[in-house]
Amino acid sequence: MITKFALSSAFLLTTALGMASAQAADPLITISTGKSGGGYNTIGGRLKSVLAEQDQPAEVLTSAGSLENLNRLADPASPVNVGLAQADALKYYLKDHPGLADKFINLGEIGQECVFIVTGKDSAIH
Structure with missing residues (x-):
């Protein structure tokens, strides 16, 4: 059985059908992450280890x-x-x-996303 600990450590999405089958038989979990070496890919690797x-x-796909x-x-x-996802x-x-x-089912969040409000250096807005 997949534990909440492993799945609550990141902002993850799964399909409702896929999650039901995962709970039934513990098949291979295939995690689609991000670019190799990036933050999401690193999180996927950590989840795989847990x-x-x-x-x-479990396997991790870039x-x-x-x-x-x-x-x-x-x-x-797709096997995913x-x-x-953001x-x-x-x-x-x-x-x-x-x-x-x-x-889709949201299984948890990684954290808050940082957003900057930006203007041109020469703009009258400061």
Whole structure:
């Protein structure tokens, strides 16, 4: 059985169908992350290690980022059953794919995202 500890340590998404089957038989968990060596890929590797300690098979796939992770989750032919995604990417994705809104489950967050408000150096706005 997949424990909440392993899954609550990052902002993860899974499909409802994929999660139900994972709970039933502990199949391979395939985590779609981000570019090799990037933050999301590192988190995926850590999750894989935690899952391995619990005898839960897992693999980590690199990706171009949140939108590719969401596309993989939505594709029934894809082996991906867990993906990392930024909140704004999920919102954007669901705007273009409204029929998938009830197909994803948020398993947890990595942390708050830092956003900067930027203006031109020569702007009158300071």
